[in-house]
Amino acid sequence: MIEVKDLHKSFGDAHILKGISTTFDKGKTNLIIGQSGSGKTVFLKCLLGLFDYEKGSIAYDGKIFSKLSRDEKTELRSEIGMVFQGSALFDSMTIAENVMFPLQMFTKQSKSEMEDRADFVLKRVNLPDAHKKMPSEASGGMQKRVAIARAIVNNPKYLFCDEPNSGLDPRTSIVIDNLIQEITDEYQITTVINSHDMNSVMEIGEKIVFLKDGHKEWEGSKDTIFRTDNEAVTSFVYSSELFKKVRKMYLEENQ
Incomplete structure (x- = not known):
């Protein structure tokens, strides 16, 4: 489990993360979603230890990152796997x-x-x-x-994925989503995915954290997101007619 408490991050006068608190559970696919500029990329980089933060804490299975020694941080990083947006493979290897x-x-x-x-x-x-x-x-x-x-x-105990379906066709995206979910369940990894792909949200979103303007606006699952009345969430997730129809069908079937 990863537990985040009251996380704040700024760049100069720009306050990017404004007191985010949430948990990411072991053995689940945890998704971070939100519009461009919502803070989700900065949030992911804080979770990875790439950015320092001014206030708050991030704990990995009870170990608070900011309180770890240099050697302990190195050991923790050895327990983290990362899938980059562009795969980031070494061309010469x-x-x-x-x-x-x-x-x-x-x-x-x-x-x-x-x-x-x-x-x-x-x-x-x-x-x-x-x-x-x-x-x-x-x-x-x-x-x-x-x-x-x-x-x-x-x-790894923790797997982070930054837009894993970026640049992929819909069929391949489903293959990647299913693979990530299978591996998460099989190895009981704490998986955190930064995504803009609503298909991924609906397919594998066991825990979803929706950010808006640096705040945690909403959190829930792929099931509860169908039932939420949060206007910011519904306007983001159901911006397309397809997902509006999917939501309508879901609500009608689960009345």
Whole structure:
């Protein structure tokens, strides 16, 4: 579990995060959503320890990040997996070498042990024969699966995903969503996803935090979001006619 209490973050005179408090549960897909400028990217970077913050706290399974020693912070970072928006694979490395990179950084495993682990996670993301390919030879969906394999290769307790479906077609996006949810459940990871994709919200949003102007405007699940009367949420989520129809059908079926 990740617990956030009264988090504030500013850049100069710009107050970006304004007292956010929430929890992200273990074994669930936790989504952060909101319009551009709502603070969700800054929030994610604070969770990752990339940004300091002026007030509040972030605790990872009871360990408050700001109170950890340098060595303890390094150990915590070894327990974090990250899927970047653009996959962020190293062009000069093979897919297998990309996947093994966190093992080289954070473990003392032998080369054969790292190769075995990379082989295991590549099979887990349905890429059993991609080891020797270069990232440039892989499609966008394949690159995203490689990024997920790299993120879980070190058996992380926490998995962060920044717009994992960015640039993907709808069918591939569903594949990636399902894969993230399966891995989260299978390994009981605390997964936090920064997303603008409403399909993801409706498919895998076990916990949803909606930010507006740096505040936590609403939180709930993919089921409760259908029933909320919060105007900011409904105007954001149901801006398209398709989702308006989906919501209407859901409410009619669950009266």
